[in-house]
Amino acid sequence: MMEKSVTPTIMGKVSKHIPDDVLFSILSKLSLKSLKRFESVCKSWSLLFENPYFMRIYQDHIIHRNHSDHDDASIILRRIVQAPRELLISLYLVYGNNFENKVKLDTSLPSQELGQKIIIVGSVSINGILCLTSMVVEDRKVVLWNPATDELKVIPPSPVESVTPFRVFLPQIHGFGYDGVRDDYKVLRYVQFGQISVLDTLARGLSDEHVAWNEISYEPLWEIYSLRSNLWRKLDIKMPTLMVSFADVEIVRFYMDGMCHWWTQTSWSDDIDEASESYLVSFDVSNEVFFTTPMPDDSFDLGLVESHLVMLNGYIALISYYGETATFYISILGEIGVKESWTKLFIVGSLSTVERPIGAGKKGNILFLTKDDELVCFDLGTQKIVELGFEGDMCQMVIYKESLLSIRGIEN
């Protein structure tokens, strides 16, 4: 424990020397970028990250700092349970410091519009609005929904969908975000086209005579929907697309501070020596430009390390699980686009029962799925695990802040 030094005085004058414990309180409130820059200030500052006393204060700050997304927010958990002949989707509102209170949401889920395999786009509600779609790519509908008012808006189809019935429309939503400059809500998606099969042609009663096959374009494209204009618009941009992990279980799509983030991986080549690279892609919703941030080198070593992205209290964080030692490391991204700025800040030992994180709430509470498909809450501050008594398989978690905002009111 550092000693508090008393400021010496000489004849009523006070010295300005700031003792270490006070200095650390100031420094702990700085961004990672500034802290790294200030390592150049002097020798002792270059050793800050090796100083356990400073690290404890800094970790504390990260855990307890309040990102506005978490103000008065609770969590919505989407659960899918396999029943004998159907999938049962339910939404739960979960609140309380350790997620101890669960209330099943009675509001009508848009299953009519979207089918059973509903998925929430992103990781937060935006001004109380959620964007939902179906996990089945061919069920292309997208809706905007306010659970508090039960207002539902089905996003109109894009002109691109009806150019010709002879190609299959395969959209993949990449993000739902807010444009602060135009006060607009946007949905970003990547559209691929497939060739319609002969069977489909027959099944749909289409005649393929007189079809100019060589005029049909199968070029994929990016498009963006704006709520204000209620239109889809093609984007002239080339971005890496979302990597969907096995069985749609983990689709990494986040929204934070005006940016839509998703995880991608360049494809494996046939050459075993050429490793695939993992990236975070960040799309600026207002300016409609994107950035890529490579993952740190040791984050995806096949078989040894497994990494997952979460939004942790306003930071982009990577939770890396080292199977051999059952330890977790949490790294924070210092600057989007800069691979070197991933900084390991937390080491959590011996969480052998957990498998992967679902998301993080306020105060460094991270929801994990255990190997037994149960949900637990891990408190990063106390490093304690609390069982939630809840099956977590196929669970999705979204930070939710209720609002009575009218969707129709934004549309012109």
Place this chain on the structure above:
Amino acid sequence: MAEEKSQASSSKMLTLKASDGVLFEVELNIAKEMKTVQAYIDDCEDIETIPIPNVLGKHLAIVIEYIKKTNEEYDAEFEKQWNMDDLQLLLLAANYLNISGLQECLCKAIAKRIENKSPEYVRKVFNIENDHSPEEEAKLRKEYKWAFEGVDKD
């Protein structure tokens, strides 16, 4: 544990004497927000004048005003009035007097003011001597090149 402020205790006045001799008469309630003063009172019950040897009169005045007026709105505007030197001296005062709310407010304010600045600027602010060798400093600047982009010019 909520303290019930009885009429009797809230009307008791205390005198605080700053390092330059300036005297401040404050209500007991206000003085108690300074945990250092509280400890003093706990030790010597009958004391009427408490010496505050580390804090100048002008800063003690600001601290007392803060305690009286603190709320979310006041705190947001509070730090804007003071220059960097005063902010640091106020922080030292808040630290000595052990007023956690004010310490937090001032730490945030100082951090905000150095957030996008250069290492040279920060050295001046805290009166720190650069004890890196030129090679060490060059190495750090190279290693953290990304952290030097977009920094405010001094």
